[in-house]
Amino acid sequence: MNIGLFISRANGAISQVIDLNDLAKEYRNLSVVKIYDNFFKASRDLIYQTRLNQLEGVVLAGDSKMFYQTNRSGSYLIRLFENAGINLNKIGFVNLKEQVAFPHRKERKSAYKKAKALINVALEKVKLSPLIEVLSVAPRRQIAILGTTVSGLLAAQRLLEKGYKVFLIDRGEKIRDLKEAKEKVLPTLSYIDGHKKVEYRLGVKVTDVSGYAGDYTIVLEKEGKQEELLVGGIILALDTDEDASWFEELHQFMHLQMSDDGFFSPLDAETLPVQTIDEGICLVFQGGSQSLRELALRADSAALSLGNLLDHNEIIHEVTISRVDEKVCGGCGVCVKTCMFKASSIDLVEKHSHIDPRRCIGCGNCVAACPTGARDLLSFPSEFIFKAIDILSQYESPNGIKVLTLVCDGCGYEALDYAGKMGLEYSPSILPLEVHCAGRIDTQFILYAFVRGFDGVMICECVEGRCRNLVGNIDLDRRANLFRDVLRSRQINPERLRILGLTPCEGVTCVNVVAEFINELKKLGGESSG
Amino acid sequence: MAKKKVTVATASLQSCFGCHISFLDLHEEVLGVFDLIEILHSPIMDVKEVPQVTVGLIEGAVANENNLRVIEEFRKKAKIILAMGSCANLGGVPGMRNFFYQEDVLKRAYVETESTVKGKIPTSNQIPKLLDEVKPVHKVIKVDYYIPGCPPLPEMIKDAIIALVQGKEPEWPTYNLCKECKRYHTLMYIPQREFLTETVFSPMELEQIDTEKCFLEQGVLCMGPATRAGCHTRCINGNIPCRGCFGPTPDALEQGSKMINALSSILPAGTLMHLEDVVGVGYRYSLPVSIYPKVSPPKGGKK
Ligand code: SF4
Ligand code: SF4
Ligand code: SF4
Ligand code: SF4
Ligand code: SF4
Numbered sequence: 124m125n126i127g128l129f130i131s132r133a134n135g136a137i138s139q140v141i142d143l144n145d146l147a148k149e150y151r152n153l154s155v156v157k158i159y160d161n162f163f164k165a166s167r168d169l170i171y172q173t174r175l176n177q178l179e180g181v182v183l184a185g186d187s188k189m190f191y192q193t194n195r196s197g198s199y200l201i202r203l204f205e206n207a208g209i210n211l212n213k214i215g216f217v218n219l220k221e222q223v224a225f226p227h228r229k230e231r232k233s234a235y236k237k238a239k240a241l242i243n244v245a246l247e248k249v250k251l252s253p254l255i256e257v258l259s260v261a262p263r264r265q266i267a268i269l270g271t272t273v274s275g276l277l278a279a280q281r282l283l284e285k286g287y288k289v290f291l292i293d294r295g296e297k298i299r300d301l302k303e304a305k306e307k308v309l310p311t312l313s314y315i316d317g318h319k320k321v322e323y324r325l326g327v328k329v330t331d332v333s334g335y336a337g338d339y340t341i342v343l344e345k346e347g348k349q350e351e352l353l354v355g356g357i358i359l360a361l362d363t364d365e366d367a368s369w370f371e372e373l374h375q376f377m378h379l380q381m382s383d384d385g386f387f388s389p390l391d392a393e394t395l396p397v398q399t400i401d402e403g404i405c406l407v408f409q410g411g412s413q414s415l416r417e418l419a420l421r422a423d424s425a426a427l428s429l430g431n432l433l434d435h436n437e438i439i440h441e442v443t444i445s446r447v448d449e450k451v452c453g454g455c456g457v458c459v460k461t462c463m464f465k466a467s468s469i470d471l472v473e474k475h476s477h478i479d480p481r482r483c484i485g486c487g488n489c490v491a492a493c494p495t496g497a498r499d500l501l502s503f504p505s506e507f508i509f510k511a512i513d514i515l516s517q518y519e520s521p522n523g524i525k526v527l528t529l530v531c532d533g534c535g536y537e538a539l540d541y542a543g544k545m546g547l548e549y550s551p552s553i554l555p556l557e558v559h560c561a562g563r564i565d566t567q568f569i570l571y572a573f574v575r576g577f578d579g580v581m582i583c584e585c586v587e588g589r590c591r592n593l594v595g596n597i598d599l600d601r602r603a604n605l606f607r608d609v610l611r612s613r614q615i616n617p618e619r620l621r622i623l624g625l626t627p628c629e630g631v632t633c634v635n636v637v638a639e640f641i642n643e644l645k646k647l648g649g650e651s652s653g
Numbered sequence: 654m655a656k657k658k659v660t661v662a663t664a665s666l667q668s669c670f671g672c673h674i675s676f677l678d679l680h681e682e683v684l685g686v687f688d689l690i691e692i693l694h695s696p697i698m699d700v701k702e703v704p705q706v707t708v709g710l711i712e713g714a715v716a717n718e719n720n721l722r723v724i725e726e727f728r729k730k731a732k733i734i735l736a737m738g739s740c741a742n743l744g745g746v747p748g749m750r751n752f753f754y755q756e757d758v759l760k761r762a763y764v765e766t767e768s769t770v771k772g773k774i775p776t777s778n779q780i781p782k783l784l785d786e787v788k789p790v791h792k793v794i795k796v797d798y799y800i801p802g803c804p805p806l807p808e809m810i811k812d813a814i815i816a817l818v819q820g821k822e823p824e825w826p827t828y829n830l831c832k833e834c835k836r837y838h839t840l841m842y843i844p845q846r847e848f849l850t851e852t853v854f855s856p857m858e859l860e861q862i863d864t865e866k867c868f869l870e871q872g873v874l875c876m877g878p879a880t881r882a883g884c885h886t887r888c889i890n891g892n893i894p895c896r897g898c899f900g901p902t903p904d905a906l907e908q909g910s911k912m913i914n915a916l917s918s919i920l921p922a923g924t925l926m927h928l929e930d931v932v933g934v935g936y937r938y939s940l941p942v943s944i945y946p947k948v949s950p951p952k953g954g955k956k
């Protein structure tokens with residue numbers, strides 16, 4: 124397989140600590156290895172190299188993976204790679220900046236070794252991940268707005284003007300009291316009221332949402348009767364003061380990142396305040412002390428954002444779900460009970476399980492639960508995780524202690540980034556391995572880490588109630604509770620397994636716990652005994 | 654004109670002889686097999702030397718120095734080595750010794766057992782020394798084929814031998830036992846996150862076990878989900894839950910952790926922790942082939 128390794132100096136932030144020229148030399152066997160000052164200013168050359176060397180996979184060693192998700196220049200670069208023929212699953216990320224150079228700036232030797240280990244892991248990921256299929260959806264030009272709040276109504280008006288059909292949905296029987304904004308919003312209200320393309324669904328309960336950008340199904344219930352709405356996009360126009368309970372309800376089937384205050388959080392509070400990780404869902408919350416002007420601006424952004432998306436003739440989705448090997452699956456039903464999203468079912472005739480791609484969000488919980496190994500997660504295949512543990516176990520730690528740190532990318536990964544950005548230093552004994560969700564952690568991984576000589580395993584999961592996959596953290600806790608007996612049975616002190624609940628901004632907590640854990644491991648002594 | 658029979662030697666390592674019994678059961682069931690093979694050496698025959706044979710059929714786990722010697726000789730003399738039963742290919746019941754340090758095992762066996770008075774650990778060199786780790790045969794010598802089960806069904810032994818005689822490989826299912834199980838479900842296939850039952854029971858505790866309903870739905874721990882199919886639910890037909898003797902499915906690395914992962918979303922985990930020996934059940938037959946096949950070395954590295 125033709126793989127290219129691109130390394131970023133991050134304008135010096137990385138190259139100050141790690142000798143990148145030496146590092147690059149270690150990968151001469153790859154199709155291409157090249158160092159840049161900054162990827163985002165070098166996209167033309169990156170793509171040129173990709174095409175020239177006919178690359179099938181690339182590893183980007185530099186910035187945090189998060190940057191490619193939450194920042195437009197990051198996601199643009201990924202788009203360019205995809206256009207150049209690289210499958211999304213064949214792009215590997217190594218966070219040399221926040222997770223190596225920043226925290227280990229005084230331990231250059233270890234930083235170098237750790238960088239190398241992490242690059243090796245990313246290379247394996249690119250090699251072992253299957254190609255992700257893409258699905259093309261013709262977007263529906265209909266949008267559902269949840270909440271007849273001021274911001275919801277403003278957004279509705281803008282979308283109607285653009286020619287979209289709008290469903291205005293609320294729990295109350297009437298449009299909400301607009302209070303002091305009433306007078307100003309009156310023209311908006313009468314515009315909407317008189318419009319042919321608006322429909323109201325008031326006094327309803329939203330009981331289900333499934334699908335993806337361009338093609339969602341929303342199930343509403345009123346007086347025992349159900350109705351399905353088919354829409355291309357959804358705007359959440361909730362009031363953070365009034366709708367706390369509605370958030371909780373919606374969180375059951377809308378799997379968005381949660382913020383620290385318990386609401387859904389946008390991609391970036393400053394630069395992308397209405398966009399979410401789901402392209403087809405926008406947030407125009409109101410509440411607190413926002414001015415009408417601010418609400419109007421948000422409504423504009425949301426209308427623009429969804430409009431841009433749904434104006435396309437097709438939307439391409441990467442299908443990052445789990446999959447079943449039907450030769451191995453015996454139809455035991457464990458995955459059906461595990462899946463929070465009702466995405467798993469059993470074909471009773473063939474007696475094997477089936478995954479509904481419209482519902483599966485690729486959380487990986489069923490993959491961990493499946494007792495036969497019939498299930499695998501396309502984006503983090505088990506074979507890769509075992510291999511990664513192997514590679515990380517070969518790292519030579521300066522103090523002799525090695526800790527495998529399995530980080531959920533919804534909290535732990537970001538917390539480590541945050542610690543790095545804050546300039547906190549921690550021991551290079553910590554070897555992070557991203558696993559997407561704590562619920563994806565198969566206890567086999569933990570046992571494997573111990574047999575490969577790790578002194579401890581630390582798992583960063585989201586704090587209670589904050590898992591975007593709803594139950595990933597709960598299921599991990601249950602598994603770990605039973606699993607501690609397995610450690611005891613091998614005379615491994617269960618204290619060597621540490622589970623830490625985190626929110627993305629708890630970099631300090633994370634670093635403190637790491638220090639404390641390493642001290643404890645030192646006391647327990649080398650080798651995984653004691 | 655009699656066709657030349659396939660020559661067979663059998664051995665029994667650390668085992669209960671149950672696989673041999675299963676093998677002998679063939680006699681009544683399928684007489685035909687013994688027309689195909691000729692046994693030249695076995696523990697029930699008084700033949701000291703192992704002759705050259707086509708098939709070496711090995712029962713039992715490798716647990717002491719004598720076992721080592723026997724299988725090394727078998728590897729030299731037999732063209733095809735066939736590991737028969739859970740002990741031989743998973744480590745089996747004797748493999749549970751790997752949960753303990755050797756000195757503790759000896760102390761327990763020779764000194765601490767309740768019926769022992771003034772016991773002492775024998776030191777005679779007539780007794781083969783225990784190995785530190787009980788291993789399945791394939792971890793010591795190359796095994797060509799295997800038959801799962803504790804013991805394997807007689808017809809599986811037959812199928813394996815006939816396949817080998819015909820120059821084919823014996824094939825076993827790759828899915829779990831639930832696929833073969835005929836018991837019905839009411840909750841397991843419904844996508845609801847609630848646990849199947851409020852508590853768990855050991856089969857002895859229940860006055861009555863529904864003979865038609867899935868054990869898990871009755872709160873009884875059944876290893877079927879984490880166990881390879883092939884036995885046609887032998888125990889379940891007798892209204893006893895599966896204990897996992899066929900070992901993990903080929904796609905899982907081991908049974909113990911895998912079963913824990915699965916149980917955590919179907920039975921009340923807290924109750925399981927207190928009421929069931931999840932480790933004992935999960936690794937009863939397959940500890941020596943699990944990811945962490947024996948206790949960790951004691952601190953300081955000395956054994
Ligand atoms: S848990 Fe695994 S074996 Fe059981 S039905 Fe689901 S995919 Fe099949
Ligand atoms: S990956 Fe998650 S959403 Fe998909 S089937 Fe499995 S448990 Fe359900
Ligand atoms: S596999 Fe079972 S029947 Fe065969 S020797 Fe071992 S314990 Fe006995
Ligand atoms: S869990 Fe046991 S009883 Fe239930 S279907 Fe599977 S094998 Fe049968
Ligand atoms: S039901 Fe389970 S324990 Fe019984 S024979 Fe079959 S695999 Fe072995």
